[in-house]
Every structure is written in structure tokens, then in C-alpha cells.
Amino acid sequence: MSSEVDELLEETYEALKAFSRKVEIIDYSIRGKKAIDIASSLKRGNVFIKITADSYYLDKDDISELIKSSAAYSSAPLVVSSRIHGRELEDDVVYERGGIYLVKAYTLRSILSGKEVFILNTCGSYIIKINAKKIKALREELGLSLGELADRVGVSRKAVYEYERGNMHVSIDTALKLIEVLGEGVIEPIDIFREHLIMSEGAEAPPDVKLEEKIMNDLRKMEFRVIHLKRMPVDIVGRRDDGTVSFVIKHTSSSRNFNQKVEEARKIANIAKTELIVVKDEEIADLTPLK
Numbered sequence: 001m002s003s004e005v006d007e008l009l010e011e012t013y014e015a016l017k018a019f020s021r022k023v024e025i026i027d028y029s030i031r032g033k034k035a036i037d038i039a040s041s042l043k044r045g046n047v048f049i050k051i052t053a054d055s056y057y058l059d060k061d062d063i064s065e066l067i068k069s070s071a072a073y074s075s076a077p078l079v080v081s082s083r084i085h086g087r088e089l090e091d092d093v094v095y096e097r098g099g100i101y102l103v104k105a106y107t108l109r110s111i112l113s114g115k116e117v118f119i120l121n122t123c124g125s126y127i128i129k130i131n132a133k134k135i136k137a138l139r140e141e142l143g144l145s146l147g148e149l150a151d152r153v154g155v156s157r158k159a160v161y162e163y164e165r166g167n168m169h170v171s172i173d174t175a176l177k178l179i180e181v182l183g184e185g186v187i188e189p190i191d192i193f194r195e196h197l198i199m200s201e202g203a204e205a206p207p208d209v210k211l212e213e214k215i216m217n218d219l220r221k222m223e224f225r226v227i228h229l230k231r232m233p234v235d236i237v238g239r240r241d242d243g244t245v246s247f248v249i250k251h252t253s254s255s256r257n258f259n260q261k262v263e264e265a266r267k268i269a270n271i272a273k274t275e276l277i278v279v280k281d282e283e284i285a286d287l288t289p290l291k
Contacts, residue, residue, distance in 0.1 A: 116189035132166035
């Protein structure tokens with residue numbers, strides 16, 4: 001890990017330590033690749049964080065593994081970075097890439113301390129999220145038609161219609177005009193700690209070894225949703241309404257550093273408050289349902 005990434009990791013860790021219930025640095029990788037660098041428990045939920053100096057160099061697999069790992073534990077996926085393609089990230093701006101949010105460590109600390117951030121940069125454009133229900137309610141309260149509000153804001157009637165259906169964000173200039181007419185309640189802060197509710201593709205990726213295949217099949221028989229992770233110290237996560245269980249499995253790729261793998265998996269299980277099962281043997285008896 002480069003010194004710049006080390007510094008960013010430490011800065012992020014210290015910010016979380018000041019405002020979270022618990023925070024852990026996850027020091028485990030597969031062939032130099034990691035799904036997450038930090039796991040933290042906040043008052044409103046958990047967050048899994050990937051640290052990178054320049055987020056431009058995150059590939060689709062990096063993003064997919066972060067999303068999948070976070071979804072497995074009902075956590076928010078987040079990237080903390082300093083740059084995108086060499087350009088410095090701006091303070092108090094949230095960036096979006098591949099369906100996940102990116103922020104500077106400074107912005108993360110600001111949000112943790114209670115500051116609301118409203119500007120989102122997506123695909124190079126700066127936009128503001130608006131509250132569809134409030135726009136409609138405030139427009140009707142003022143006795144304005146769709147067309148009249150459109151004229152005052154300088155957009156089309158169809159645009160206002162889409163705002164009220166929640167189908168569009170707006171530019172900063174348009175947001176300022178909406179605030180001038182309807183008030184500040186029409187815009188919403190960006191929630192960087194939103195849970196990624198939809199599992200990514202590959203959530204049920206094929207097992208790497210026979211032992212994993214057996215565990216995954218046993219979990220499915222007990223009506224668990226099975227998530228097979230590739231770059232985490234946890235190999236398999238089983239989820240159902242009455243609980244979540246994690247498995248760390250010893251096989252060829254992890255035999256040399258298995259003790260470290262188990263220790264890092266325990267950190268994640270403690271953050272997520274889930275049961276952890278460590279499997280060392282080549283054969284394992286049939287699993288019994290959780291109670």
C-alpha cells in the first residue's frame with residue numbers, strides 16, 4: 001500500500017473513530033485485491049469503505065465486490081478517495097460512480113459531524129436531489145399550476161411534472177430557482193450511508209472448492225440466501241429473515257495466512273453482529289438450522 005493510501009486510510013479511520021460506535025481496519029487481500037479497507041458501525045447502520053488514492057482506477061470488479069460485500073451485511077458501500085483521474089475531489093461534494101458514492105475524507109468527517117451535503121457530481125455534472133412530494137405540496141399550497149411554476153423557474157412544464165414524480169434531479173441553478181419560489185424544503189441532502197438493497201450480479205457465484213459447494217447447498221436447503229465473496233476474509237454469507245451467518249473456510253488459497261483471515265473475519269462479524277463459523281477440515285457435517 002502506498003504512503004498516500006496509508007495516510008488516507010488513517011485519516012478516514014480517525015474520522016470514523018470520533019463519530020462511530022465501532023470501527024475496524026480490515027487487513028486482508030486476495031492476490032493484492034481487497035473488497036473493503038474499513039468496516040464501521042454507525043448509529044444509523046454499518047458502512048463498508050474502500051480506500052483509494054485515485055478512484056478512476058477502480059474497475060468494475062472492485063465496485064462489484066464492494067457492493068456485494070456491503071449488501072451481504074446490510075451495510076452502506078462507500079469509497080473514500082482524493083482524486084478522480086488526477087483531479088482533486090472537491091470539499092462537500094458527493095461523487096457517484098457505478099452506483100456507489102465517493103467522497104473525500106474531509107467531506108466524510110463533515111457529514112459525520114452533522115453537516116448536510118447537497119451537491120452530487122455524477123458523470124461530470126453537478127446536480128441537486130429534490131423532494132418530489134414537497135415540490136407538489138408546496139406548489140399546490142401556493143396555488144400554482146405546473147405551467148406557472150415552470151415559467152417562474154425557467155423550465156418546461158414536463159420537467160416540473162417529472163420533478164414531482166421523482167424522476168429527475170436538477171442543476172444547481174434550477175435548484176436555486178426552486179428554492180426562491182418554494183423554499184429550501186424542496187431539496188434533500190445526499191445520504192452517503194444508504195444501504196445498497198439490491199444484490200449485485202454474482203451474489204451466488206459458483207464455489208471455489210467442494211467444501212464451499214457443500215456449505216452453500218446446505219444453506220440453500222435451509223432457505224438461506226447465499227452470497228459467495230471473493231475478496232473478503234469471509235467466504236460465504238447466508239442470509240434469511242431470522243439471522244445471518246458467516247463462514248471462513250480453509251482452502252489452498254488461504255492456507256498460509258488462515259489465522260489472519262480468521263481474525264479479520266471476526267472483525268467483520270463483530271461489526272455486523274453476526275455468527276461466525278470457522279471451517280478447517282476437508283469434510284464438514286451437515287449444517288443444523290440456526291435457532
